Structures are given as C-alpha cells and as structure tokens.
Amino acid sequence: KNEVEQSPQNLTAQEGEFITINCSYSVGISALHWLQQHPGGGIVSLFMLSSGKKKHGRLIATINIQEKHSSLHITASHPRDSAVYICAVRPNFNAGGTSYGKLTFGQGTILTVHP
C-alpha cells in the first residue's frame, strides 16, 4: 500500500462543476503539498499546508491531520483546470531519523474539464 493515496485516479467534469480530489496518507507529516502538472508542462506548487484550510482564487485545500486526509476543491471548474493534480507529503521531522526534506508523492489525479 502506498504511503500516499489519491482518489479518484481520473476525473472528468463539465465546465462550471465543483470538483473534489482526495488524498489520504499513512505516515506522520509536517506538511502536505498540492501540485499541478499540465500536459507537457512543469510542476507548479498550488498549496502547502499543515493544518486547516487555504484558499487561492477558485482553489481550496483542506487538511485534517488527525484523520490523515486532505482535499483539493476547485469551484466553477474551467477547461484550463485540466491537468494532473498531485498530493505530496513531507515526513515528520521526528520520524526516526528519516530525512524530513523529501516529499512522498501520490499517483496523481488526471482531471479533464470539458467546455
């Protein structure tokens, strides 16, 4: 079982729909990142959060540390939101000598928004 699991793996939506992508993890973390990767493009960091909720434009990210779960929401989706969304966690600083710098990634969610 992967340390970071995302669902769904693929998501198709119509323009304007509200979208939710989920991420569950099994290790202690100090932070969780949501990343966006467009086809043929680079990776852009959307959010880094360790508690609560963050909002940027139409994007909202939430995290529940106790439940080891995070969600990424897109309101009023648009075709330009079509991309792969990747959840990544940073191991906890106190995790038994493990480097806390590196990220462990989910498999990604492929989002396609149709006009």
Place this chain on the structure above:
Amino acid sequence: GAGVSQSPSNKVTEKGKDVELRCDPISGHTALYWYRQSLGQGLEFLIYFQGNSAPDKSGLPSDRFSAERTGGSVSTLTIQRTQQEDSAVYLCASSLTQSNYEQYFGPGTRLTVT
C-alpha cells in the same frame, strides 16, 4: 528573478553511456531535491541536499546514480552505464531551507535511453 533551471531539456543516449543532468536552483535556496517521473508512474524522490550537510541519498535506485552539489548551488545528477529503465523525466526542485517551505520545480530533463 529566474526560477529553477535544468539542462538539457531533452537527452537521448545509447544504452551503456553515461549522462549528466544539471540543475540551477533559485539563488539563495539552500535545499535542492532531485526527483524522477517515469512514464505512467508517479514522482519518486532520488536525492536531497541541504546546505553543507551530507545529502540524503536514500532514493537513488542503484549505485549507477550519483549526484553532487558544488558550492551549495548548482547540482549535477550523473547516471552511469544507462539502462532503458532509466528513461524518465528528471526533475529538480529547490526551497529556501529544508523546513516547511514550498518547493519550486524546474522544467525537467526528459531522458530517453535507446
């Protein structure tokens, strides 16, 4: 204000050859990371540098892979005796420190081993 840059953007090499991939992090960023994204696979961690500390090499898949970071800035990832399974996009990222700061990713180097 340049971001993270990587070179070359594409590299095609024959099986058995050595390759070097370069990463220029954002100026002032002390932490530098190498990741790999194989076709149809997720991202995986390779190696991480923080300042003058010993690098975390725990993600390197074999002893054919090595990396160095000179002067706390530019980093080179070297793959010796390349194999077809090394074909992937190699991504570099940097952050201000190893603490909870955002990582900024470079555009990647697409390596194809024929």
